[in-house]
Amino acid sequence: MLESIKNKLSDTLKSPMLNQPANANVNMPERIISLVIGALITYQGVKQIIKHPAIALQEAVIGGYLLYRGATGVCPIYSSLGKDSTDTPAISIYERIIVDKPREEVFSFWRKLENLPRFMKHLASVEEQSETLSHWKANLPGEILKLSWNAEITREEENSYIGWQSVEGSMIDNAGKVEFKDALNGMGTELLIEISYFPPAGSLGQGIAKLLNNLFEDMIRKDITNFKHYVEGEEYQTFINSSSFVEKMQNTFKKATD
Known part of the structure; x- marks a missing residue:
């Protein structure tokens, strides 16, 4: 039932x-x-x-x-x-992390949006439909319901910046951007990450809604933090040794030297 x-x-x-x-x-x-x-x-x-x-x-x-x-x-x-919740403010998350990997490699991994669910557990999948358009599926806390939306790359600077947002009419309003910089010590990459969602739980009372919103926000923060653990771990190393990622990296370096 x-x-x-x-x-x-x-x-x-x-x-x-x-x-x-x-x-x-x-x-x-x-x-x-x-x-x-x-x-x-x-x-x-x-x-x-x-x-x-x-x-x-x-x-x-x-x-x-x-x-x-x-x-x-x-x-x-x-x-x-006299309350109107149709204009619920977004969950906006800002994080700065440093990973022990070259900037070009980190950018290439992140730019392949289908890689995001590898470390972002709040995402079920991301399917790239073209160079700029993609279809995202996300799990609400507890996996009660799966939601999906379409997004587009709004700005891209090779090895430096990626920005995206959900397209008009999507069930969820989502936007994000990531800046990639060489770490100050010359070792690794500094990422400045900003991700925003209009929270799936809205303001449904002060009990259930607050719980769901906090869980969803915590999930995203943990996902971002998890990127460092993932990209510096064995699972990532196994993945980048695969033929598809190596080919992608070779094309990236070729563009940079042309």
């Missing part, structure tokens, strides 16, 4: 019915979370309807309320408080 609920949720999220009406006071990411959590709470209530009917009824009311706000984009509580 739980799998059936997940499938129905997936179909609903892809449906044109999930548009943002004029009177909406709940943003799209928060609506998605409302649908997911509402469905799960309702499912828990149905399972307990015989043994614990009072609890089941309580969960059905809560689940139904969340499903309503997710399906309609309207929160009666927000309306009574």
